[in-house]
Amino acid sequence: MPIATIAGREVSLNDEGFMTDPAQWTEEIATFLAGQIGIDPLTDEHWKVIRFLRSDYTEQGETATLRRVSTLAGVDTKALYTLFPGKPARKMAYVAGLPKPKGCV
């Protein structure tokens, strides 16, 4: 498993570049990861989503789906596609240092 140094910290990543240990995450790392996928700067709206994802993951043990974010975080799906263009579910998880959502069977 690759280990990278991001924002002065060692973080473990999987083959796709997703962080594998949510506990290693910091806000500085989020800013760096966002830049990696062309999201710069992170606005307040981005942070609202990222903070929801982090706290929801702590409670649920799973990464929230788009529908869960749009229902519970007050940022609608259309806005999520604007904030994290293309594949928002993956991109949000990537920046928040969480596993990509499973999208239940």
Place this chain on the structure above:
Amino acid sequence: MKRLLVLGAGTAGTVVVNKLRPRLDPAEWHITVVDQDACHHYQAGYLFIPFGIYRRRDVERPRRDFIPAGVEMILGQIEEIDPERQRVALAGGRHLDYDYLVIATGTRPVPAQTPGYDGDAVGDSIHQFYTADGAVALYERLKSWEGGRMVVNIMEFPFKCPVAPLEFTFLADWWFREHGRRDKVELVFATPMSEVFTKPVAASHLTGVLEAKEIRVETDLYVERIDADAGALVAYDGRELPYDLLVTVPVNMGAEVVARAGLGDELNHVPVDKGTFLSTRYPNIFALGDAAALPTSKAGSVAHFSVEVFADNFPRYVEGLEMLERFDGHANCFIESGFGKGLLIDFNYDTEPLPGKYPLPGIGPFSLLQETVTNHWGKMMFRWVYWNLLLRGREIPLPAEMSMYGKER
């Protein structure tokens, strides 16, 4: 007298009362099950109706025929669940008090969640097969459809019977070939996921089957709305997918009454412990079957296996003992693939569907992740098993816990 109240007499609710009645002393336990209508649906059979293989009468039976003696069955609309007062209100003012509650109200298609899924186009160019009425309407439509582009799409995850849209697409390919119309039909399978199935090994097998059948796949298509006038799905990322005939899997949601009671998640499914089905909020409420928010398939096989675990645990739990059994997420599904063949998948929370033989290692008779005639007959015979054994809680020689024997990594 202690009172166990079961909401919903579908697969999970019916099997649970059949399994628990013999295990709970009739002198101590009163068991009641409530459902809003009198008809039990073999939902796995809806798939075959659009192609004229099953008719409505093949998938419907009176619910009461499957409720054992010693269980009270009430027909009525469930208006309110009050977990604090341990009471359920029915339409018309009747109240049912409970000591323990099992929520088995399932999940259902909710077309209204998708803007544009309304008006005259519904039943004309927009169809679904997740209700008996919808499946029959699609049967009528296919009979006279001249051809064009048929799009089969999934609106949202999770939804019940996750292999059904693939099966529908396979069967449509077969059916159009049988009727000499395949050259006039373009088949497109569209999903919000990045793969055709959520598990990698099965996804690659199924992608091969789709390619062989000349079915185009559109991935990452998360639909914002239907533009029925233009005849197109409009995705959040701006893509438009035109159709002549749309066969969709609408957004699935649990019962409204679950949401009103504050017991549901964002799709009204009940968060529970995934090993025991105990509500994460109330120590006397369980949720079983599709109603529960579990990280495995919403499917009859899961309802069946999970009720077996629950029925072993519940008599211990009510005596204050630890629940010893833990559900592993076991699911298995036949995947009908047309031309008298089918595939079979068997998996759980931790193990994805793998190739091999089932249920007897090396022997089968069923083959995992392979198209065989035997798998097809297994699926066709399953309707008999469902009505005569499974619903009545009788023994079926398939263990609740998944086995790695017979599987190939």
